[in-house]
Amino acid sequence: MTKPQFINLTGANGKPLRVRAERIDAFERLISETAVYIGSETYKVTETPEQIDALLGVTAEPVRDAAPELLDVLGMVAVRLRAMGGMTQREQIETADLVDAAIAAATGRGDA
Structure with missing residues (x-):
């Protein structure tokens, strides 16, 4: 912008x-x-x-500054989803990828 x-x-x-x-x-x-x-x-x-x-045109600071605990928890969720049963492997990967994308978007890192 x-x-x-x-x-x-x-x-x-x-x-x-x-x-x-x-x-x-x-x-x-x-x-x-x-x-x-x-x-x-x-x-x-x-x-x-x-x-x-x-x-x-000022944007908010990344979530990392406001709530680092939230990002740590989301990171753990992504790891656990990949290892969790009850979902198909594809569902686990897709869900974990969504969490990873949310983290990347919130911090301004990655391709999200």
Whole structure:
């Protein structure tokens, strides 16, 4: 995804605000609005930090940072599925492959 040069925000006063994306130094949630810091200026806008992230093309950190235990458990599930009875060998492999693909997608690794 190409990052935008400009993003359009809505000022706390309801007026549109067009901002050069690269000039945004930081932003943070306040009580009822978000403060966007550009140089020495502060702009209060109605968008949430999550909405601003989306407008800027920022993606969430990989799940590995948020929940490493989950990925460890999924890895164990994949190993056990390959060795488990009660399913055909093909079903075991396909299910384990799906778990592996989920891990790869969540961490940004692999072909998933």
